[in-house]
Amino acid sequence: MALKFPIFMDYHSTTPMDPRVLEEMLPYFTEKFGNAASRNHAFGWVAEEAVEHGRERIAKLINAQSEKEIVFTSGATESNNLALKGVAEFYKDKGNHIITTVTEHKAILDTCKRLEKEGFTVTYLEVGTDGRVDPAHVAAAITDKTILVSIMFANNEIGTVQPLEEIGKITRAKGVLFHSDAVQGVGKVDFDVQKMNLDLVSITAHKMYGPKGVGALYVRRSKPRVRLVAQMDGGGHERGNRSGTLNVPGIVGFGKAAEIMMQEGKAESARILGLRERLRNKLSAALDEVYVNGTLEHRLAGNLNISFNFVEGEAMMMAIKDVAVSSGSACTSASLEPSYVLRALGVGDELAHSSIRFGLGRFTTEEEVDYVAELVIAKVNKLRDLSPLYEMHKEGIDLKTVQWTAH
Amino acid sequence: MAYSEKVIEHAENPRNVGTLDKNDPNVGTGLVGAPACGDVMRLQIKVGDDGIIQDARFKTFGCGSAIASSSLATEWIKGKTLDEAEAIKNDRIVEELNLPPVKIHCSVLAEDAIKTAIADYRSKQAARKAAETK
Numbered sequence: 319m320a321l322k323f324p325i326f327m328d329y330h331s332t333t334p335m336d337p338r339v340l341e342e343m344l345p346y347f348t349e350k351f352g353n354a355a356s357r358n359h360a361f362g363w364v365a366e367e368a369v370e371h372g373r374e375r376i377a378k379l380i381n382a383q384s385e386k387e388i389v390f391t392s393g394a395t396e397s398n399n400l401a402l403k404g405v406a407e408f409y410k411d412k413g414n415h416i417i418t419t420v421t422e423h424k425a426i427l428d429t430c431k432r433l434e435k436e437g438f439t440v441t442y443l444e445v446g447t448d449g450r451v452d453p454a455h456v457a458a459a460i461t462d463k464t465i466l467v468s469i470m471f472a473n474n475e476i477g478t479v480q481p482l483e484e485i486g487k488i489t490r491a492k493g494v495l496f497h498s499d500a501v502q503g504v505g506k507v508d509f510d511v512q513k514m515n516l517d518l519v520s521i522t523a524h525k526m527y528g529p530k531g532v533g534a535l536y537v538r539r540s541k542p543r544v545r546l547v548a549q550m551d552g553g554g555h556e557r558g559n560r561s562g563t564l565n566v567p568g569i570v571g572f573g574k575a576a577e578i579m580m581q582e583g584k585a586e587s588a589r590i591l592g593l594r595e596r597l598r599n600k601l602s603a604a605l606d607e608v609y610v611n612g613t614l615e616h617r618l619a620g621n622l623n624i625s626f627n628f629v630e631g632e633a634m635m636m637a638i639k640d641v642a643v644s645s646g647s648a649c650t651s652a653s654l655e656p657s658y659v660l661r662a663l664g665v666g667d668e669l670a671h672s673s674i675r676f677g678l679g680r681f682t683t684e685e686e687v688d689y690v691a692e693l694v695i696a697k698v699n700k701l702r703d704l705s706p707l708y709e710m711h712k713e714g715i716d717l718k719t720v721q722w723t724a725h
Numbered sequence: 726m727a728y729s730e731k732v733i734e735h736a737e738n739p740r741n742v743g744t745l746d747k748n749d750p751n752v753g754t755g756l757v758g759a760p761a762c763g764d765v766m767r768l769q770i771k772v773g774d775d776g777i778i779q780d781a782r783f784k785t786f787g788c789g790s791a792i793a794s795s796s797l798a799t800e801w802i803k804g805k806t807l808d809e810a811e812a813i814k815n816d817r818i819v820e821e822l823n824l825p826p827v828k829i830h831c832s833v834l835a836e837d838a839i840k841t842a843i844a845d846y847r848s849k850q851a852a853r854k855a856a857e858t859k
Contacts, residue, residue, distance in 0.1 A: 630763055632788035636728065636736055647763060647788070656763065667761035704742055704792065706767035706784040707760060722759030723837075 325686050328642045329620055329679030330474050330502060335571070336527040336680070342574045343529065346567035354564045355555060365566045372573030379576040380500075380519060381510045382536055389559045390569055393533035394501040395425040397520035400535050400560065401497045402429045404546030405466050405518070406438055409495075413463035419443045419451050420662045421478075422470050426499055430468075439463070447664050448613035449478030457488045466495045472503030475646060475659040475675060476612030477621025479507055486515030495544060501525045501533075505579030506587050506618060511536060517544050523568065527680055528575030532568030535559075590678050591619035593687050597676060598622055600691035605698055607711070611646075611665055611673060620678040623660075625669040626694075628708035629701040634674055637697040641690050646673040668717075728789060729823035735793035740800050743782040745769040750853055753846025755838040764791045764831065768798060768838035770810075772846055778802050778810055783838070790828040794818050794835035807843050 356362025373385040430440045489496040497518035522533035552561030607627035631647030646657030656670035702708040758765040764787030771780040781799035802810040818832035
């Protein structure tokens with residue numbers, strides 16, 4: 319098969335929609351355009367039926383007991399906001415303490431910061447060099463004021479999968495609610511809200527080959543029954559949890575994407591893992607001073623976050639501009655700070671600046687992997703010829719002993 | 726972020742990449758920046774007896790804008806006197822390469838690299854003269 323450019327290897331940022339998803343969505347833009355809240359005519363009934371079908375498929379994917387536990391939102395950022403703020407507001411008389419980790423997505427961290435300003439106390443747990451949080455640290459952090467523990471399922475930068483099952487046993491035993499931002503892992507790695515004792519889960523369609531602009535929050539209805547204070551006022555949709563006209567085509571697509579994930583997710587992950595390892599092995603064999611960030615053992619199949627020492631990440635992305643990847647380099651952000659996730663692992667700033675995140679997915683081919691591997695090897699060598707640091711390294715100079723002029 | 730055509734052109738075809746003998750008394754070396762900050766530039770000049778910069782070389786660890794800034798700097802200082810080279814200001818680099826605000830520090834670093842290389846050359850020359858008059 320001929321290669322098509324640019325090549326997409328940034329599946330953690332978003333995913334292309336599966337054509338099967340689009341096909342199922344299309345009628346809901348035109349002839350089946352009804353408002354699911356219209357209870358008095360056929361247009362509304364058709365839309366409502368489609369929404370409920372989507373709800374069932376999504377509930378099934380995460381093994382919810384009832385489809386009534388799925389609250390549709392605009393995406394995972396909204397789901398995370400609703401989970402944290404909604405729980406904090408409802409349970410504030412019970413306690414004011416929340417536990418999370420330093421490697422969460424900004425939608426969690428910034429929501430926590432907002433809650434801190436409002437008087438809540440947040441514990442940000444450190445992770446190990448493998449990127450995983452120690453369940454014993456969660457247990458030790460819980461106090462009689464703790465109302466919620468929020469820990470992501472799989473990390474968006476390094477793909478690290480957290481030990482949710484072990485943590486869920488602890489939170490359940492202590493009677494603390496347990497939320498997970500699970501956007502990156504659901505459907506790809508075993509995920510089960512019962513086995514993991516999860517009470518709230520944020521997911522989104524566009525990370526699983528569905529459309530952008532639609533997400534969901536799973537809210538457990540029994541044992542325990544989780545209560546939220548809605549963060550959006552209006553018509554009282556979604557059992558009062560989230561007002562706003564439902565995105566019917568989006569929900570239809572989300573449901574179809576969830577169904578495909580359920581049927582094909584496992585086999586797909588095995589295939590993607592093969593491609594990821596092919597890429598990793600080729601790069602490691604041809605280049606020295608290459609470091610994989612995070613554990614290889616508990617990791618999303620499609621994630622390869624790797625640092626090419628002595629080569630700056632943004633320069634690398636520019637050199638391989640026909641390939642869409644992402645970098646933890648400071649230069650990719652306005653803040654000039656390198657990735658806080660890599661810092662949390664103890665990856666030095668030098669290596670964080672040199673990191674590239676390859677994200678492989680459903681439509682990645684072996685030809686693409688081979689092309690990208692060859693291109694990356696050539697460009698790393700070229701940029702190292704241009705790097706004073708690589709030259710000094712080759713001369714045997716320990717870069718840590720050099721007096722640098724920080725700026 | 727979209728790069729300007731000039732940045733892309735320099736980053737893809739950097740001029741004057743290389744290394745001069747840092748122990749040569751006619752060579753001045755400027756090493757600026759820090760790996761932890763994401764950019765390090767090494768700019769070297771070789772100065773003739775007439776005080777004109779005969780050759781300039783660089784190596785840079787940094788983003789495309791940093792590479793382009795140092796590449797451009799070597800082009801500009803070749804054939805100039807030390808005083809002329811020293812007078813090059815970073816905003817001229819910003820203008821020439823069309824650098825956005827977040828990349829201005831790349832041009833500052835290039836200016837620092839030129840100044841540090843010239844200072845290194847001058848201190849070498851001063852040391853040599855001091856040794857001769859002894």
